Amino acid sequence: MNIPPFDEKELRIVEEVPGFPGAPPIPVYDFPVSQKEAYASLFKKRAVWQMTALEQKTFCPRVNPDNVARAFVFDGSGMKPFEGGGKDMFGIEWEFVPKAGGSMVRPGKPFLADANEWYGKIAWPDIDSWDWEGAARENERFLNSEKYIVCTFMNGWYERLISFMDFEGAVVAMIDEDQTDAVRALFDRLSDLYVKILGMYQIYFPQIDGYSIHDDWGSQKETFFSPVTAENMIVPYMKKVTDYLHSIGKSCELHSCGQLLKQIPNMINAGWDSWSGQMINDTHKIYELYGDKIIIGVAPDSYDPAAASEEEQRAFARGYADKFCDPKKPSQFNFYGGAALTRAYREELYACSRRNYSAG
Amino acid sequence: MTDMKKLLTAVSELEEDTVLELIDEVMAADGAQAQAAMEACRDGLSKVGDMFETGEYFVSDLVYAGEIMTQALGKLKPALSQGTDRKLGRMILCTVEGDLHDIGKNIVKAMLEAGGFEVLDLGIDVSPAAIVEAAKKENISIIALSGVLTLAIASMKATVDAFAAAGMRDGVRIIIGGNPVTREACEFTGADAWESNPQLGVNVCREWAMA
Numbered sequence: 001m002n003i004p005p006f007d008e009k010e011l012r013i014v015e016e017v018p019g020f021p022g023a024p025p026i027p028v029y030d031f032p033v034s035q036k037e038a039y040a041s042l043f044k045k046r047a048v049w050q051m052t053a054l055e056q057k058t059f060c061p062r063v064n065p066d067n068v069a070r071a072f073v074f075d076g077s078g079m080k081p082f083e084g085g086g087k088d089m090f091g092i093e094w095e096f097v098p099k100a101g102g103s104m105v106r107p108g109k110p111f112l113a114d115a116n117e118w119y120g121k122i123a124w125p126d127i128d129s130w131d132w133e134g135a136a137r138e139n140e141r142f143l144n145s146e147k148y149i150v151c152t153f154m155n156g157w158y159e160r161l162i163s164f165m166d167f168e169g170a171v172v173a174m175i176d177e178d179q180t181d182a183v184r185a186l187f188d189r190l191s192d193l194y195v196k197i198l199g200m201y202q203i204y205f206p207q208i209d210g211y212s213i214h215d216d217w218g219s220q221k222e223t224f225f226s227p228v229t230a231e232n233m234i235v236p237y238m239k240k241v242t243d244y245l246h247s248i249g250k251s252c253e254l255h256s257c258g259q260l261l262k263q264i265p266n267m268i269n270a271g272w273d274s275w276s277g278q279m280i281n282d283t284h285k286i287y288e289l290y291g292d293k294i295i296i297g298v299a300p301d302s303y304d305p306a307a308a309s310e311e312e313q314r315a316f317a318r319g320y321a322d323k324f325c326d327p328k329k330p331s332q333f334n335f336y337g338g339a340a341l342t343r344a345y346r347e348e349l350y351a352c353s354r355r356n357y358s359a360g
Numbered sequence: 361m362t363d364m365k366k367l368l369t370a371v372s373e374l375e376e377d378t379v380l381e382l383i384d385e386v387m388a389a390d391g392a393q394a395q396a397a398m399e400a401c402r403d404g405l406s407k408v409g410d411m412f413e414t415g416e417y418f419v420s421d422l423v424y425a426g427e428i429m430t431q432a433l434g435k436l437k438p439a440l441s442q443g444t445d446r447k448l449g450r451m452i453l454c455t456v457e458g459d460l461h462d463i464g465k466n467i468v469k470a471m472l473e474a475g476g477f478e479v480l481d482l483g484i485d486v487s488p489a490a491i492v493e494a495a496k497k498e499n500i501s502i503i504a505l506s507g508v509l510t511l512a513i514a515s516m517k518a519t520v521d522a523f524a525a526a527g528m529r530d531g532v533r534i535i536i537g538g539n540p541v542t543r544e545a546c547e548f549t550g551a552d553a554w555e556s557n558p559q560l561g562v563n564v565c566r567e568w569a570m571a
Contacts, residue, residue, distance in 0.1 A: 225420040
């Protein structure tokens, strides 16, 4: 797509949409192309303007039991997100913790005490029995959107292993030479299952533009396991899924929480198109080191939106755009940095990013 | 005679089979070296903690070390004299209310037991009232609180406040640990100490016990 040059007329606000609960509404400008087109263009490394959370729509259908178990349903069913719990697609029981706003498997009685047990114990889900037709009907209106539809897929590989083995069992199985072969075989089989599920999504939800696959790898301070472990144990199996998604023309974002600077090369080798990590990561440094190989969700410089004047807010936005809106090395605005997006900041960011990206 | 340097190295390098073979060797010789083996394991675990601090080791290695340690302790127990290894007494350990994670708690538990404590593990999602009640009932004065989620900080503060409300604050020493724990969090909660490195946390508890 040719990136149209920026025209000041684009700053005309055509509508306002709700922001996060408690946050002010978000202005929608008179974009030169649709939000869906602009987002898709980013994944072709042809950014039109700096993507924020505005331009995408999360889809996480309840037809997949994992999403209900994880209390993370965003679809046309009317089921509210952040309510749920129950059995995932393997029959593992998840408990919703209201105070934390999420679900986890209560530790203490892991389904697998040793990874080698999986061969005889895991009952593989019969995904053909899921109500796909009903789900397609239920979501037709939800998926009819000008936004880039990103389907979240929970419980990737390491997260799945945790659900089977509790955290400690899983993290040891990743490095215990008596279990690593079994873990690799399990991850391989899981990837085959995920490809099958994604194939069903392709049939019944063809409106999906891209995927965000969930696999948390770290804590606030560090990655849970070494980069060598991730390279050997997870990367090949992730690549199976990203290769499939790319073959059907879908983008793939890895959602992975934690301090993950050391794991970025693995993310790249696993075939992920983008990663928008938590603010505990030095996203500026990560962009500098790896932004030409993977689209990074870059955090804004820290400032106090309540205390900064409008001109100061605009100056911050200009500084951000000048550093991170490079047509040869596009990025996206880090989802977790939304508090910086005052009206003035957003407008300035939009205008500057349009100028920068269209100059490339 | 079993080579204790070899045992220390095996623990620090997470060579599970070698550790257990050497422990079996100690026990096959009537356990005369059991205490020395325990010390070697502790020193090896301390080295693991150091390597975690420097970034050579990760959480996976810490947990694995804890599991190796637990197995080693289990084998050595019959040969360790009553009272000589539990000379540091009892302490309470738990994950605070609202947090179901037990990963940090379990790593520290293995290290505390290796360090000479008898640990009363109250489990996960433990209310302040339950922790105070256990300390009162069991007459325990060292309390270790663990949490992974940011909300754990508020629960840790509530626990410290609960001890104060019960008139027990001056009689207990409270240490907090886990991913969200920082110096600022320690000040906010009113705890006596904090650590992000499990082995250093054990050292603090040992100092309190021996004071």
